[in-house]
Amino acid sequence: MSRPLVLLTTPQLDFAAPALLERYDVVRWWEAPPNELLQRVKALVCMGHHPLHMLDRLTDLAMVACFTAGYDAIDLAALRERNIVVCNAGEAAAEPVAEFALALILASTRNVAWGNALVHAGHWGDGPIRLGRGLPELKLGIVGMGAIGRALAAKADVLGMSVHWWGPRAKPEISTPRMATLLELAAQCDVLALCARSDETNRHMVSRAALDALGPTGLLVNVARGQLVDEDALRNALCEGRLGAAALDVFEVEPTPADRWAGIPNLLATPHIAGATKGNAVGMTAVMRDNLDRFFDGLAPSNRIV
Amino acid sequence: MSRPLVLLTTPQLDFAAPALLERYDVVRWWEAPPNELLQRVKALVCMGHHPLHMLDRLTDLAMVACFTAGYDAIDLAALRERNIVVCNAGEAAAEPVAEFALALILASTRNVAWGNALVHAGHWGDGPIRLGRGLPELKLGIVGMGAIGRALAAKADVLGMSVHWWGPRAKPEISTPRMATLLELAAQCDVLALCARSDETNRHMVSRAALDALGPTGLLVNVARGQLVDEDALRNALCEGRLGAAALDVFEVEPTPADRWAGIPNLLATPHIAGATKGNAVGMTAVMRDNLDRFFDGLAPSNRIV
Incomplete structure (x- = not known):
């Protein structure tokens, strides 16, 4: 045969x-x-x-x-x-992708990428160090409570973060509290982590309004799909300081052109490697x-x- | 008065x-x-x-x-x-310092710093992506089981790492298994995390022999003190590929001169910010x-x- x-x-x-x-x-x-x-x-x-x-x-x-x-x-x-x-x-792939979301959160909130660039550029000592925020000081909002969202919620919880979520369908079997809307979730959390499936219903769901709700000390993390985020709105929000920081593993176009992000502050960008172990x-x-x-x-x- | x-x-x-x-x-x-x-x-x-x-x-x-x-x-x-x-x-400070050790481990093993540099330099797509290793694939060796070491052990354990430790004094109250020597710990782990007090007894305890025991796929993490590591031996081990990677928050001289690390591969370096939240x-x-x-x-x- x-x-x-x-x-x-x-x-x-x-x-x-x-x-x-x-x-x-x-x-x-x-x-x-x-x-x-x-x-x-x-x-x-x-x-x-x-x-x-x-x-x-x-x-x-x-x-x-x-x-x-x-x-x-x-x-x-x-x-x-x-x-x-x-x-x-x-x-x-849910466990390694959720672990990568945690890696992006820590690299951003604990200033690992910022510090690494500072030391290698020879600027350590030129000014005050940045104070980060520890996970127990931070509220996490998870968008999409599928396998990745649930795995991230479990890791964040044991590391001391308070966790809420939102998704279009209620999931009574999940004990993590669900907010009524994405905007409400963004407004009350410090870190908004996208773990949702991407389809025709949720393109650009993270709009300017959601980014403004997350606000100037907020962090957007995306390990799902670039299409979930209005990338032009995100670039403007970072440039204007209306959003604190972003850590993105996925983009509207991949590979994302480097010049699209040149000069955009407080952006950690990785090449779609959340599942790459x-x-x-x-x-x-x-x-x-x-x-x-x-x-x-x-x-x-x-x-x-x- | x-x-x-x-x-x-x-x-x-x-x-x-x-x-x-x-x-x-x-x-x-x-x-x-x-x-x-x-x-x-x-x-x-x-x-x-x-x-x-x-x-x-x-x-x-x-x-x-x-x-x-x-x-x-x-x-x-x-x-x-x-x-x-x-x-x-x-x-x-034990909790935030242990959390920072975890941030360095994840930033290194999941290629966050590597990926961020790749995307910003416009090299995404030029070659194959690096495969990282997830925490459940990794054995952690903790040097020094004080408050920081214990806090790191707890976090690593819930995230799926297997954990061993070594320190000069046995601590029967600690359930994490203790290896007989530092070299034995380095030889059997993938990630060696330094959490020990620094004093006249342990200067340069992480010698060329310890780095070679950790080996070409091993990662050295230091959130304790630079004096614990023979930095010249570390630079040579990284350059010659005898050690896989290092993630250092502390150095023999601080601020460490940038040119001391120019061209040294697989090094993540932060400016003594493990406690800075x-x-x-x-x-x-x-x-x-x-x-x-x-x-x-x-x-x-x-x-x-x-």
């Missing part, structure tokens, strides 16, 4: 090829494979924030294994229409393999979204 | 002047006060890592209120000989005032070390 042919859509996923090759044949999109090969592709493995420009050429595609938890760039309706099964990473790469690869295997074994995949 | 005269030794402590002026008269060393004023000084408030060059001129000094927990630059023997009482901050400034000021007040009220100060 022949091995199913699986397409890897981006070189960022090439590290997963050895795990696939145990059972599947692999073709790489970035190597410009010929049409006759693409027409035999049964499944593809992709990142959920990259659009799938090759779908029309994959005439025999039966399954999409989205490596990530987020799948905002994938046209689910088009896939549903073609009866293509779609799976994602489920909650596999060795342990998580292994764990997410195992979930992706399991999704594929169950599909090709005729079983119900565990993390099916279409 | 006249108010006791208190000397502030450094402008870094001037923020505490209002709290002192409620009960004391204050003279500032950096304003070059005349001898007739210095001869009336009854107590001084200092940072424990700054030597007290003015002691000979303070002929009526009865009490030293060290603002910090560390007091490595203070000549305790000389003060004891003059029957001068010395108090420190006790455990007041707004909440901690308030808390440590209260402890310092309490130490002074109890002394001048004829009571035993709570944090007396001489």
Whole structure:
């Protein structure tokens, strides 16, 4: 029996090829494979924030294994229409992503990035040091209480932060108090952490009004998706001191152009690495393999979204 | 009755002047006060890592209120000989300092500083992203199980790290396992965090041998004192890739010269800010005032070390 042919859509996923090759044949999109090969592709493995420009050429595609938890760039309706099964990473990456949100909060509130730049530039001693704020001095507001939000709430709670959240749906099973609106959450917290799924309903939900509610001592943290934030409003708020600081791992366009942020103060920016740990790469690869295997074994995949 | 005269030794402590002026008269060393004023000084408030060059001129000094927990630059023997009482901050700063150690660990292991530099330099997309390591993938070794070490152990444990420690004295009341030697601790952990008091017995305890035991994937974190580390050996180990990374808040000479670290890879350096939070400034000021007040009220100060 022949091995199913699986397409890897981006070189960022090439590290997963050895795990696939145990059972599947692999073709790489970035190597410009010929049409006759693409027409035999049964499944593809992709990142959920990259659009799938090759779908029309994959005439025999039966399954999409989205490596990530987020799948905002994938046209689910088009896939549903073609009866293509779609799976994602489920909650596999929630712990490392929540840990990264904590890393961004601490790097910002405890002035780690500021201090590192000061020492390396030889300016230590030129003026007074900045006083940070310890976690027990800070109120955290979490937007989106899915697996990432819940993992962040647990970590923040044991480290002494008081935690509230908001999301469009009440979740009575969650003991963390929920605020009535995003604006109310932003107004009463010091750190607003975005952990929500991104879709057509919440684009630019963090608007100028939300940033002003967070205010001149507030910190915005985003480990979810850039589309959740009105980035132009954010740039203006930081420049004008209406927002205290921002720590962003995700952007409206990725890679975000460096000149978009040149001269913007109090911004910590990382290149979409919240899930990028060795342990998580292994764990997410195992979930992706399991999704594929169950599909090709005729079983119900565990993390099916279409 | 006249108010006791208190000397502030450094402008870094001037923020505490209002709290002192409620009960004391204050003279500032950096304003070059005349001898007739210095001869009336009854107590001084200092940072424990700054030597007290003015002691000979303070002929009526009865009490030293060290603002910090560390007091490595203070000549305790000389003060004891003059029957001068010395108090420190006790455990007041342990929580924020341990939190800062956690901030340095996360900023380094999750590549926050690396990523921030990459994005701002416009190099996102030029090559593969670095995979970090999540805390549950890492073994933490704590050197010194005082108040800071214990606070760090508690935080690391709830975030999923496995924790061991070493210090020269066994502490049977502590459940965290103790290794037999510093070298053994360094050899079996991924992150070595220095939380020890610095004195004449442990200068350069983190030697080339300890750094080699920690190894090419190891991370050294120092929130204690620069004297604990052989800094030249550390610079060589980082340059030669024998040590993975270092995150230092303290240095043998402070401010450390920037050119001492130019071109040294994988180094995160902050300007001795582990205790620098707004909440901690308030808390440590209260402890310092309490130490002074109890002394001048004829009571035993709570944090007396001489």
